[in-house]
Amino acid sequence: DTDGIFQLETSGLTDLMKKLKPSRFEDIIASIALYRPGPMALMDDFVARRHGRQPITYDHPKLEPILKDTYGICIYQEQVMRMASDLAGYSMGQADILRKAMGKKKPEVMAQQRSQFVAGCVKNGIDEKKANELFDMIARFAGYAFNLSHSAAYAMVTYQTAWLKTHYPVEFLAAILSVEKEKSEKVSRYIAEAKRKGIEILPPDVNESDLDFTVVGGKIRFGLGAIKNVGESAISSILEARNARGPFTSLSDFCQRVDTGKVNRKVIECLIRSGAFDSLKLRRAQLWEMLDSALSRGQARKKERESGQLSLFGEEQIETHDPIPEVEEWGLTERLTAEKELLGFYVTGHPLDRYAEEIALHATATTDALERHGDGESVTLGGMITALKEKTTSQGKRMAFFTLEDLYGSTEIVVFSEVLETCIELLRERRGIVVVTGKVQYRNESLDIVAERIVPLEEAHRRRNVWLHLQLDHETMTRERIGALKETLAAHPGAFPVSLHIVRPGHSETIVRLPERFHVTPSDAFREEMIRFLGKQNLQFRPAESGVW
Structure with a gap:
C-alpha cells in the first residue's frame, strides 16, 4: 500500500x-x-x-x-x-x-x-x-x-505521508490527485488506488467541483483543473460566476453568466463530454444539441454587459432557458471514450463492465495483483488493447509490446515473433476484448507478461464451448416479443451459439438450444440491444461442462 x-x-x-x-x-x-x-x-x-x-x-x-x-x-x-x-x-x-x-x-x-x-x-x-x-x-x-541527514529528512516525509494516507486516506488521495492533476498516468494510478480502498470518485461537476480535487461527504470530487483543454482562466470564470449567484440551473444560464471569451465553445464541449453538466439532469447528447443556442445567448449577454445595458434591469433578474431537444443519448462506448480522453480514466463506468463475467470465465489473474505471482508463473488475463508498439530485433525478427487494460489497471505485454505471427492483425485493429496467456517476467524493477497465446474473447469462448444464455420470463414473452427477439438475433448473424432459458416462476425452467441460423456475433451493438430488450441480468455467458480452454 x-x-x-x-x-x-x-x-x-x-x-x-x-x-x-x-x-x-x-x-x-x-x-x-x-x-x-x-x-x-x-x-x-x-x-x-x-x-x-x-x-x-x-x-x-x-x-x-x-x-x-x-x-x-x-x-x-x-x-x-x-x-x-x-x-x-x-x-x-x-x-x-x-x-x-x-x-x-x-x-x-x-x-x-x-x-x-x-x-x-x-x-x-x-x-x-x-x-x-x-x-x-x-x-x-x-x-x-x-x-x-538527507536520508533521515526523506524518511520523515515518508513517515508523514504514510501516516496521512493511513489515517486520512480520502483527504490524502484528493491532495495527491490535485498535485498530479496534469499527469494523466499518475491520476489514473491514484484513481485506481482510491477504488481499491472503496473510495468513490465523483465526476467533475460545474456546480460542485473546484479547481482541484476535493473531499465531499467521504468521496473525492474530480477537479475542473484535471479536465483536458479546460484552463485555469476558464475555471476562474466558472467559479466566480457560481460563487456570485449560486449553482447553474441550465446550460443557457451557464453561458450567460460566465465570460464566454474565456469559457469558449471548446471548453464547454469538453465539460459536456466529460460529464461536468450531468447534474443538470439532461443527456449529454441533448446538451450538445443545445450548445449553439446557449452560446449565442451567452455571447449576446457578454456584449450587453460590456455596453452597460444590463444596468437598466439588473443582471440577476434575467434568466432564459432553451427548449430541450428530444434526441437519443450517446452510446455508452462514446460516452466512456470521451471520459477517458478528457479525464484520463473512466468515471461513470468502464467499457469492460459488461464483459466482466465473461472475462472471469478465462482469467486467472488481474493486473492489480500480478506482483503476487512469481517470476515465470503462467497467468491468463482478459482486457482491451490501449497501446501498441512494434519493433525489429537485432536478429531481424518482428516483436511487439502492447498495454493490456482490465477493470483493475493495466500491464505491458511482450510479444515475440512466433506468437506475433498468430495475432498481429488482432493487435493492430485494437478492437474488442482479448484473452492473453503468458508468463510473468520481472526485469529492471518492472513487471510484464511474455505472451504465449493471444486470442479474441469470442475465440476463448469457442475453445471453452461457452454459450450465450438468454433468460426469459414465460409470462411476459408474448408472440410479439418473441418475434422481436428473433429479428434481433437474425440481425447479428455469427458463429456464437445461443440458448433460451425460459422460466415459469413456481413451475418450471426450460433450456432450449437454438438452431445454427440463430447463432450471433456478440458485438457491442448486439449486447446493447439485448440489454435494452431483456435487462443485463438476463444476458449470461456460460461454458459447457465439456469445454476446455
Missing part, C-alpha cells in the same frame, strides 16, 4: 519494505539509503540480519557502537567518518577529507590516506595488518555511503 508514499512508490522499494517489515524509524532511514546503485547489493544481508536469519558481526569491537543501528553494515557517510575518527584518531575535518577521497578513488590520494589511517590505527593499539583490512573495508562502503 505504498502508492503516493514519498520515496516508496517504486516496486523495488515496496518489495524491500515488505521483506524488511520496519518497526522503527531508523529502518526507514536505512532503507532509503540502501535503495541505490551499489548498496542495493547489501539489501538481502540487511533484511536477513534485521530478522535474525544472519549473524551480526563486526571487524573490530570499536565498530559495534558505530554500526549497531544498521546491523553491522556501513550505510552512511557519517559512519565512515566516525570509523576514521574512532579507529584512527582523525578529526571530523580529516575524516571528511578521507570520505571524499574514497568516493573519488584517486590512487595517489588513497595511498596517502591509507598511510595516515594505518598509522593512526597502530597508535590506537590496532595491529598494522588489521588496520589495512579495516581501511579496505571502509573504502568499499565509502564509495556508495549516503548522507544520513
